[in-house]
Amino acid sequence: MNQLTETEIPQYSLKQVKEDSSGLFVIAELSHEYKQPPSIFLTPHRKDYYMMVLVKSGGSRHWVDMAPYTLKPDTFYFSVPHQVHVKEKSASMNGILLCFTDEFLAIEENQLLKQLPLIQNPQNGHELNLDAEHVAFIDDILRKMLAEYSQKQDWRNGMLLAYLRVLLIYLSRLYTEQFCEDAPEGKLLLKKFQALINEQYKELHDVAAYADQLFISAGHLGEVIKQQSGKTAIEHIHERLILEARRLLFHTEYSIKEIAWQLGFEDASYFNRFFKRLNSETPMHYRKQSRNMYH
Secondary structure, eight states: OOOOOTTSOOEEOHHHHOTTSOSSEEEEETTTTOOOOGGGBTSOEEESSEEEEEEEEEOOEEEETTEEEEOOTTEEEEEOTTOEEEEEEOOOEEEEEEEEOHHHHTTSTTOTGGGSHHHHOTTOOOEEEOOHHHHHHHHHHHHHHHHHHHHOOTTHHHHHHHHHHHHHHHHHHHHHHHHOTTSOOOOHHHHHHHHHHHHHTTTOOSHHHHHHHTTSOHHHHHHHHHHHHSSOHHHHHHHHHHHHHHHHHHHOOOOHHHHHHHTTOSOHHHHHHHHHHHHSSOHHHHHHHHHHHTO
């Protein structure tokens, strides 16, 4: 597969957007502490960290993948590292911003937080609707974290991680209610399979390759995935490829051939047929139609 380096969608680290941070964890009042670099505006980009915002008042407009969002008061917004962002318009806004990396989550020995629905984000969500009770609880936890973050006492990361654990479990309950109401309970194998797809979907397109890494047969993997999710294993792989293809078609000017190479297709004509079969239109038609919708 050809490697494209000069045209990749830029990715920002937490250290880049807040230079005085450790690069692992940041929490800040949005009203005056946190400023994003001008280069982020109107530029498609990814973040290599989780970003969460409790918006109390004001708002702005931005895109996550192909969906536009106008931020609303008393709403919780979140994103995970693989999503594509475009910050379109900024306005005065009050709230609390929380950012952290996979490395920060790895401080927890049993890795529970990595398995939570909000972190896994299987529905590719971005917004949680809150009632007054939710707002009060989340605001209280975030303010405790703000106080701990600013004091810089011994065992600060341990305290922050303890608060984060409570917050992410609480938010994952809301996520499940709002995004996964009819979904069956997740199983460890499904989560491992989805995690492997996220890591290797550009290189591995067949179920057997993932089954080998999970030390089970492709047939058994297919049966379990179908039972737990209602989709076949190959559908999970194809959906991830189509999602990334849509992101690149919508947010970049890559040619169809370049997108095919990025996604591990040696033959651009095969990629065209693959996309049309799963998306009911050609990549070029999707690019034109999706962009016209938001002009």
